[in-house]
Structures are given as structure tokens and as C-alpha cells.
Amino acid sequence: MNLQQRRNAKLTIRDDLNFLSTVQDFIENTALTFGLGQNEALALTLAGEEIFNYLCTSVKPMAEIEISCYEGGYYAALNFNLPIQNFALRAFNLTATINIDDDKSLDEMGLVIASRMVDHLQISQSDSGRLQLSLRKEKKYPKAAENNRTASTPLTEEFSIVTPDAEELKFFISESRHCTAPDLLPQEFCYPGKIVDMVNAGDYRAAIVRDAGGRIGGGIIWFWSSSKMVECNGPYILAEDASPAISQNLRQSMAEALLEHCLNAIAKSSAVGLLNRSPGSDLPRHHFESLGSALEFHNTTAPTEIEALFRQMQEDPGAIAWAHPDLEPFLRREYQRLTLPREIRLISDSGESPADFSVLASEFDRSRQKVTLQPLWAGNDMEKSIADHLALFANEELNNIFFVVDLGKSWQAASFPGLSKNGFTPRLLLPYGGKGDLLLLQKIGASS
Amino acid sequence: MNPIAAPLEDLVPEYIRHFEAYIPSKPDDELKKLYGCDPLYRLNNNENPLGPPAAARPIIEHFAAPGAAIYPSGDAYHLRRALGEKFSMNPDQFLVGNGANEVIAFVIKAFCQEGDNIVTADKTFAVYEWIAEFSGFSAHLTPLLDFGFDAEAMLNAIDKRTKILFICNPNNPTGTYWNREQLINFMDRVNGRQIVVIDEAYCEFVEQEDFPDAMELIRQYPNLVVFRTFSKMYALAGLRIGYLAGSLEVVDIIRRTCVVYSVNTLAQRAALKALNDDQHIIDTRNHIRKEKARLLPLLKKLGLKYQSGEGCFVMIHLPMSDTLAYRKLMARGVMIRSMTGFRFPNWIRVSIGSSQAMTAFVKALTELIEQTSQ
Structure with missing residues (x-):
């Protein structure tokens, strides 16, 4: 699925609560049409309802609101787009209508409620002054089974970098979970079907290394995280350190070839930088410079330090x-x-x-x-x-x-x-x- | 009254919407300020450190102001006659443009229509690919083989909609070249079905006996178009002038897309004088030879892999990001070309500049490598 093939539907409607059921029907029907399951479609609808309600009662733009729903392959996106005067922007503070000291008032905050029901919520303002609220609800995917590792046979010295088909991609994802520390893998790697859909949607790109015997030796995934920035996960080589299946030299040249493939794919694009937020041992670090690090806090375990490697x-x-x-x-x-x-x-x-x-x-x-x-x-x-x-x-x-x-x-x-x-x-x-x-x-x- | 916003989404073609504009580097005074360096040696654009040929200098130095008020010759009349004489061809076999970039656009516009494509290498002068893509045509790119154009891969990339094949000979940035036999073999296999462009922007730097004279081959192959420029060997880059040559029939077609009056008077006059200054070519070649002989052993000593072929430049592989190296070298007053944009990550291309500039480059590079290995 490329950008042209993505379906979308648009509803232009006044900020009038009498249209609430129209908005609900529009969101639910398009979300189901775009492949969300019942539960996910309902969650997106409820979130959209909260937003519309909030716009009509708290923001009151006195104008038409454009509501659009986009098919993302692995998600459905819902955007509210409206003209807004600067004085009315204040209402988009999450804290605008609540008393922080009063727990009950938190429940009255539409934007916060909406944020709980979706995977991503973003409020942004365009240069032309229009305000956009973007919500995204992802499909539910089965978690990858904890299979045993496929027996590794030695890889040949000759290899090529290719775009994987769906099964090859799932194989790479599944095997990489056996060879890489979990904190160095993106969470999406727990859901191989999601990665396949992300690649099909054009949001993710993937390349694998295939040896002369057709065996998959590793892979890399990259995606645009903004209009100027590309992020990569990997390269991941499908062999434990010091595995007899692969020499250190071959390991390095495979990783180098995968990264160069990614770099060459974006070399003539608008990308100003390539980021790697979870550099593993196979990443050819000499291509990058360290920007610094941030801490990632978890509920039960100690925080992990996430280094950001960057290359202009x-x-x-x-x-x-x-x-x-x-x-x-x-x-x-x-x-x-x-x-x-x-x-x-x-x-x-x-x-x-x-x-x-x-x-x-x-x-x-x-x-x-x-x-x-x-x-x-x-x-x-x-x-x-x-x-x-x-x-x-x-x-x-x-x-x-x-x-x-x-x-x-x-x-x-x-x-x-x-x-x-x-x-x-x-x-x-x-x-x-x-x-x-x-x-x-x-x-x-x-x-x- | 509010200004009326243009409906850009409807007005802009899809292929332009996704095309990224080329942003040239800032002027020297700005760069010096930002990078805190002075002097700044520009070794990024393959400019000739000897400057314009002696024969052309008086023309540039004494251009009289009233001349600026008069339109130039619309089709570089005198220069085309001189080119005809130099290459024993008809003046109408030449088209002069505002730099070679402009003549690339003439050829693509003349032969491609919606759905057509061009074939070239993935790691070569980027402008063939750029112009094709922002004109709405696709570019079929073939990988280099041992840093050189792969004839077989190019022939395999041809399909029914391929109109033009672009070969940069010698190739920028690798300096590799097809010899006469390879070029003739390729032309025979294309067999007149497509236009073949041989870009010879750096041909005057080549000293190899077997380097082909593509101008001479035009007689044999009417589908052959040759590009040349006055920017490199003749050091008139600031005046923007280049030209193409081909058979009368082919050039007659390209002329229909040619922008007339795009080449200014000073450029035409300087090029006319530069054209036959053979001593300038000898002097430049001597300088390039001498400086390369000084540079290459130093690169070897630093343990750096390099690719040095024909032309006034050398490619160097670094143990670090080339864009980071660009910044670090800039901070030391040397500007090189980072090669990620050419699909050569971690390579830089350095132009052979003046002896002073090359000394500064070697010093800065040595410091950089020593710092990296610590």
C-alpha cells in the first residue's frame, strides 16, 4: 500500500453538538472499513466523540471542523482540523478546564480521556494557524510465539542485500529476537504481523541479507520519524556473538552492507539525519556520532539509558x-x-x-x-x-x-x-x- | 484583506511535491563566520586552482560596462563557429548552454515524454537523475562495477520506454573511464535505439592513450551526444558555460528545447579565447599530476583507502561519517565534498587545489584521523 492507495474519508461539520451522532457514525464506520477490529474501532470512536464534544463546548471555534479518517494499513488515524484564533488556543492545554488538585475534575478533561483510548494523540499547529488534533488507533496483532531458534547453519561468504517478502520478514523478526537483547529491539518486534503491515503501508522499509544458499543472515528496518529525520532499527545479525555460523569479518561486512543499503536508499531524499536510538553490537558505529542519551523509566525495573546515535x-x-x-x-x-x-x-x-x-x-x-x-x-x-x-x-x-x-x-x-x-x-x-x-x-x- | 492562498496541493505535480531542492553551500564569508575559520580553502567543486587560461584573462579583466546593456548572441554564434573549426564539425552540431547542467535539461526535454525513463549509474554526477526526476521521468540506476560504469547492467536496464543513457566519462566522482574499445562496443550494442550521452566534463584532464575521442565518434554514431564544459579545465565556472555536440539531426531536435540568450556575453567571449589555449591544459595537467603524487602517498601513510583515477579529484574512504568529517575539516578551514549524497557513505571527494590548499588539507586530515584513532 503506498500513499496513493491509502483510503481516506472526510467530514466537514459545524461545531454543534447536535451533530455528535453523525460524527460517531462517521468515525466508527470508517474505522471498521479501514480494518480496525470492533474494540479498536469503538475506542477510536469514543476518543473522537470526546474530542468533538470538547471542541463544541470548550473551544467553540465558531467554524467548520474538518474531520478526516485515514487508512494506515496497521492503524486508522483520525484528524480534527480547525481554524483557531490565538486567544482560543489556551483551551488546548491539557490542563485548561481542570483543577489539578481535584481528582474528579480530571475525568472531565476530554483531551486526557481521548488520549487514554488511543495509541497516539498529538496536538499541533500549522504555520497557517490551523490547529490539528491527530489520533491514531492501531490494529491488534497476535504476539510472536516463543519459538525455539531455527538451527543455524554456516552462512556463505557471498551475500546480497534484498527486500524481503512477508515470510522472510517475519522470519528475520522472529530470529532477531533470539539473537538480540530485548531492550535493543523495538517493541514492534514482538508483533511480526504488524511489521509486515507497516512495511506494506510504506511507513517502514526493510532489507535483509541473503547468502548464496538463500539463508537469511540479518536485516535492518528504517522509517521516517518526521519530515526530515529517518530512524533505523538494526542492523541485526542473526547469530549470537562468537557463533560458529558466522565469522566476525562476515558479521561486520553484512552489518556494514545493510547499513549502507539504508543510507543509499535515503541519500538523495529530504532526510537531514539518520538516528538510531537503540544501538546494538552489530551497528557499525563509525558511521554515527553520539548526540547524548536520555533515560527510559519503567514501572518495575531500573531506568535504562538510551543513547542516541546520529549521522548527518x-x-x-x-x-x-x-x-x-x-x-x-x-x-x-x-x-x-x-x-x-x-x-x-x-x-x-x-x-x-x-x-x-x-x-x-x-x-x-x-x-x-x-x-x-x-x-x-x-x-x-x-x-x-x-x-x-x-x-x-x-x-x-x-x-x-x-x-x-x-x-x-x-x-x-x-x-x-x-x-x-x-x-x-x-x-x-x-x-x-x-x-x-x-x-x-x-x-x-x-x-x- | 487576507491574501488568497494558492491551492498548492492541486497546482503542484506529484513528482515535484516529493522532490527535494538542492541547497548550495553558503558564501565563504558566511561559512567562515559559522565555522570560525579563516582562510577557507574550497576543495569541494573541482575548480581549477590555476584560474582561467591566460588567453581568456584580458577579456574578463577588461569587459567594458556598456557591454552589459546589450543582449548576448542568442545562440553563441562565434563560439559555435570556433567549436566547429576545432573539431572539424558543422557549427550547427553544437548547442551552448548556461553550464553543462542546462544542456542536460535540453536533452531530457527533447526526448522524454510521460512514462519515459533514462538509464545511468547510481553513483555518478547527480544532475542526470535530478533533472529527469523533477521533470517527471524516472531514472533507472545501475550499480557501478569496480567504481566504473557497468555497460552490461546499463544495457539490461533498458526497457521500451528508455530514451537516454547517460555515461559520465571519466566518471565523477570515481575517475574511472571507458576506453575507446569499451565505448564503441557499447554504442554497437545500443545499436542506435536510444540517445547515448557521454558527459566529458573532465576529458581534458585525461592523459591516457586509450581514452576515446567521443567527438570523433559522432560521425559513426548519430545517436551519440557529447557534453563538455568550460567550468573545469578552462576555469570559467563562475561564468557558467558549457556545450553539447551531436549529429545535425539530433542537435536539430534538441535545439527546439534550448533556451536562447541564456549564456552571457562575457562567458561567450572568454570561452572563445580559452578554447585554444593548449598551454593552459599542459600547465593544469602538470599541477594535478604533481599534487596527486604528493597526496596519494600521504593517504597511504594514514592508512586510508582511496580511489584516484582521471580528473582533478580524489575520493578517500574515512573511518568515520563523511558529514562529520566535513564539519571537522571546515572547522580547520578546508571544504571538501561529503559523498553520502553520491551514495558513497563515509567517502569524501577532495578536489586538487593549489599547493597551499593541499598542504592545508593534508594537515587537517592528518589531525582528524589521529584524533579519531585516539
């Missing part, structure tokens, strides 16, 4: 990074360490009146107990707004809280003091991840 795909033309003076030492140190040509421009307070309120967009990834905040609007209540969001997340079992600042946008730099006071620490810089470099901050401390 294009020559760096240099850029401007806007920063609050308190952030300058970190940026100078990191830009120096990474040899990134940046002109740091400090924002200043010249007595101008700040906006009255801030707006934070939230992106949930419940499977990882993760939420990422990004400023949509900066005002003089930034510190409090962040604190309110943190209090809300404490009740939502979200252990991994991140904040992303786009250093290419001067107004976002003002967020830093509020972040710092709320326990956020700068973790790493992602070059050209947004309009400029993205600074990833992580909340370390009490609620994590």
Missing part, C-alpha cells in the same frame, strides 16, 4: 540557534563537542509585555509511558503551566516526560527558565530536527 545525511550549512541566556553554556559546550556550526543568539527581555498564557502541545505514547510536550504559544504563565501538566501526568502513569524546544524559533527559547524550575534537564540536541535544532529536555525527579 547532508553537509551542514550552518544555522542560528535561539537561546535563553541560562541555556547558553550547555549549547556552547554541545555545539563545540559536536562541531556544529551554530550562531547562538540570545533572547532578551526589553520590557515588552508577554502573552498572558502559554499553550503546550502534548504527544502521548502510552506503550512507553511517554509524553512529549512542545510549546505552541509562550506566555508569562509558562512555569505554572508546565507544573500543572506535570501534576496531571503524575496521575496518568506517565514515567517518561520530555519537552522539546525548537531552537530555530526564537519565541520558544523563553520556555527554558520555566522548564528548569520544574526539574527538566537538557539531554541532547537533534540537529535540524525542527525549523532549527531540537533540544530535548527530560523531567528527572519526583514524578519520573
Whole structure:
């Protein structure tokens, strides 16, 4: 399935609660048509209902709302798109209509309820000022069976890199789970059928190494995580370390060939960088540079440190990074360490009146107990707004809280003091991840 | 009143929507500021460090301002006559463009229509592939074989909709070349069914006896089109001028897509003078030979694999990301070409520059490698 083949349906409707049942029917029918099971379709419908209800009662855009449903192959996506004046943006703070100290009022928060029912929820604002709420509900896939490892026979020195068919892909996924530490594999690897659908949908790309005898020696998967960034999982070589099935040289050349295949596939695209967030032992590290690391907190086990390895795909033309003076030492140190040509421009307070309120967009990834905040609007209540969001997340079992600042946008730099006071620490810089470099901050401390 | 937004989704063709614009590097003064380096040696564009030929210099230095008010010759009349004389061909067998990039576009526009494709290598001068794709045609890419164009793979990639085959000879960036026998064999097997473009942007640098004279082969193969440029050996890159040559019938077709008046007066006059400055070619070849002889043993000493063939450049394989190496070398005042975009990850291409620039490059590279191995 490529982009052209993806089906979609669109409903344009006024912000009027009398249309609620029309909206419900539209979402449920399209979700079922796009292949979601009954339970998943119902969850998406309930989430959509909460959003529509919230838009009509709290946001009141006094305009038509575009509701579109997209077929993603392994998921159905639901988007609400509406024009919005800046003064009304405030309603998109998750904390807009609730009293953080009152547990009961949390249940009245439509956006939070919606976020619990779907796999991803994202609030974003386009350059033209339109606001988009994007929800995604994935199909349910059977977990991979805990099969015994297929007996490994020695691989031949000759091999080629090919695009796998569905069965080859599932074989690679299944075998890689035997040869790689679980924390180095993406969660999707527990669901081989999902990976096949992700590849068929064009969201994931995969390549495997096949030896002269037709045996699969390893593979790599990559995907676009934003319009400028590609991430890869792997390469994974299907043999335990020091296995007699494969010499160290062959192992390295297979991994190198897989990575080069991925690099060449995106070499002439708009990708500015390739990221690897879980570098395993087979990853040819000399292709990458380390951006730094973030911690991943779990409910029961100790946090794991996730290193982000990065490689630029294009020559760096240099850029401007806007920063609050308190952030300058970190940026100078990191830009120096990474040899990134940046002109740091400090924002200043010249007595101008700040906006009255801030707006934070939230992106949930419940499977990882993760939420990422990004400023949509900066005002003089930034510190409090962040604190309110943190209090809300404490009740939502979200252990991994991140904040992303786009250093290419001067107004976002003002967020830093509020972040710092709320326990956020700068973790790493992602070059050209947004309009400029993205600074990833992580909340370390009490609620994590 | 609010401005009316153009419905770009409806207006922009699919193949443009997904095409990524080429972003050239910033000017030197900006780069020096950003990377904190001075001087900055540009060893990224294969420019000739000797500068324009002596015969062309007075033309450039004394171009009179009133001349800027007058349109140039629309079809480079005098230059085409001079080219005809030099190669013993009819002046109408030449088309002059605003750099060789423009003549690539002329040929593609002349022969391709919706559904057609071109065939070229995956790791060569990127502009054939770019122009084909942003014009809505697909590019069938074949892997290089031992760093050279693979004739067999190219022939196998031809289908019913293939219109043009592009061969860069010698190849940029690998410096490999097809000799006369290989080229003739390829032309015979194509058997006139497609247009074959031989891009000879670097041919004046080649000193090998068996390098083919593609101009001469046009008589034998009317489907052969040859590209040449004044940007490389003749060092007129800043004036943007290049040309193509072919049989009268083929050039007559390409002329229909040709943008007239696109080549400025100064470029035409300088090229006319540069064309027969043979001493400039001798001097440049001597310089390239001397500097390569100095560079290659140093690369070997550093334990670096390299690919050095014909042309004014060398490709070097690094034990690190080439884009990171680009930044680190820039910080040391040397600009090279990172090769990820050519589908050669972890390779860089360095142009042979002035002796001073090459000394700076070797010093910066040595520091980089020593730092990496620590």
C-alpha cells in the first residue's frame, strides 16, 4: 500500500453538538472499513466523540471542523482540523478546564480521556494557524510465539542485500529476537504481523541479507520519524556473538552492507539525519556520532539509558540557534563537542509585555509511558503551566516526560527558565530536527 | 484583506511535491563566520586552482560596462563557429548552454515524454537523475562495477520506454573511464535505439592513450551526444558555460528545447579565447599530476583507502561519517565534498587545489584521523 492507495474519508461539520451522532457514525464506520477490529474501532470512536464534544463546548471555534479518517494499513488515524484564533488556543492545554488538585475534575478533561483510548494523540499547529488534533488507533496483532531458534547453519561468504517478502520478514523478526537483547529491539518486534503491515503501508522499509544458499543472515528496518529525520532499527545479525555460523569479518561486512543499503536508499531524499536510538553490537558505529542519551523509566525495573546515535545525511550549512541566556553554556559546550556550526543568539527581555498564557502541545505514547510536550504559544504563565501538566501526568502513569524546544524559533527559547524550575534537564540536541535544532529536555525527579 | 492562498496541493505535480531542492553551500564569508575559520580553502567543486587560461584573462579583466546593456548572441554564434573549426564539425552540431547542467535539461526535454525513463549509474554526477526526476521521468540506476560504469547492467536496464543513457566519462566522482574499445562496443550494442550521452566534463584532464575521442565518434554514431564544459579545465565556472555536440539531426531536435540568450556575453567571449589555449591544459595537467603524487602517498601513510583515477579529484574512504568529517575539516578551514549524497557513505571527494590548499588539507586530515584513532 503506498500513499496513493491509502483510503481516506472526510467530514466537514459545524461545531454543534447536535451533530455528535453523525460524527460517531462517521468515525466508527470508517474505522471498521479501514480494518480496525470492533474494540479498536469503538475506542477510536469514543476518543473522537470526546474530542468533538470538547471542541463544541470548550473551544467553540465558531467554524467548520474538518474531520478526516485515514487508512494506515496497521492503524486508522483520525484528524480534527480547525481554524483557531490565538486567544482560543489556551483551551488546548491539557490542563485548561481542570483543577489539578481535584481528582474528579480530571475525568472531565476530554483531551486526557481521548488520549487514554488511543495509541497516539498529538496536538499541533500549522504555520497557517490551523490547529490539528491527530489520533491514531492501531490494529491488534497476535504476539510472536516463543519459538525455539531455527538451527543455524554456516552462512556463505557471498551475500546480497534484498527486500524481503512477508515470510522472510517475519522470519528475520522472529530470529532477531533470539539473537538480540530485548531492550535493543523495538517493541514492534514482538508483533511480526504488524511489521509486515507497516512495511506494506510504506511507513517502514526493510532489507535483509541473503547468502548464496538463500539463508537469511540479518536485516535492518528504517522509517521516517518526521519530515526530515529517518530512524533505523538494526542492523541485526542473526547469530549470537562468537557463533560458529558466522565469522566476525562476515558479521561486520553484512552489518556494514545493510547499513549502507539504508543510507543509499535515503541519500538523495529530504532526510537531514539518520538516528538510531537503540544501538546494538552489530551497528557499525563509525558511521554515527553520539548526540547524548536520555533515560527510559519503567514501572518495575531500573531506568535504562538510551543513547542516541546520529549521522548527518547532508553537509551542514550552518544555522542560528535561539537561546535563553541560562541555556547558553550547555549549547556552547554541545555545539563545540559536536562541531556544529551554530550562531547562538540570545533572547532578551526589553520590557515588552508577554502573552498572558502559554499553550503546550502534548504527544502521548502510552506503550512507553511517554509524553512529549512542545510549546505552541509562550506566555508569562509558562512555569505554572508546565507544573500543572506535570501534576496531571503524575496521575496518568506517565514515567517518561520530555519537552522539546525548537531552537530555530526564537519565541520558544523563553520556555527554558520555566522548564528548569520544574526539574527538566537538557539531554541532547537533534540537529535540524525542527525549523532549527531540537533540544530535548527530560523531567528527572519526583514524578519520573 | 487576507491574501488568497494558492491551492498548492492541486497546482503542484506529484513528482515535484516529493522532490527535494538542492541547497548550495553558503558564501565563504558566511561559512567562515559559522565555522570560525579563516582562510577557507574550497576543495569541494573541482575548480581549477590555476584560474582561467591566460588567453581568456584580458577579456574578463577588461569587459567594458556598456557591454552589459546589450543582449548576448542568442545562440553563441562565434563560439559555435570556433567549436566547429576545432573539431572539424558543422557549427550547427553544437548547442551552448548556461553550464553543462542546462544542456542536460535540453536533452531530457527533447526526448522524454510521460512514462519515459533514462538509464545511468547510481553513483555518478547527480544532475542526470535530478533533472529527469523533477521533470517527471524516472531514472533507472545501475550499480557501478569496480567504481566504473557497468555497460552490461546499463544495457539490461533498458526497457521500451528508455530514451537516454547517460555515461559520465571519466566518471565523477570515481575517475574511472571507458576506453575507446569499451565505448564503441557499447554504442554497437545500443545499436542506435536510444540517445547515448557521454558527459566529458573532465576529458581534458585525461592523459591516457586509450581514452576515446567521443567527438570523433559522432560521425559513426548519430545517436551519440557529447557534453563538455568550460567550468573545469578552462576555469570559467563562475561564468557558467558549457556545450553539447551531436549529429545535425539530433542537435536539430534538441535545439527546439534550448533556451536562447541564456549564456552571457562575457562567458561567450572568454570561452572563445580559452578554447585554444593548449598551454593552459599542459600547465593544469602538470599541477594535478604533481599534487596527486604528493597526496596519494600521504593517504597511504594514514592508512586510508582511496580511489584516484582521471580528473582533478580524489575520493578517500574515512573511518568515520563523511558529514562529520566535513564539519571537522571546515572547522580547520578546508571544504571538501561529503559523498553520502553520491551514495558513497563515509567517502569524501577532495578536489586538487593549489599547493597551499593541499598542504592545508593534508594537515587537517592528518589531525582528524589521529584524533579519531585516539
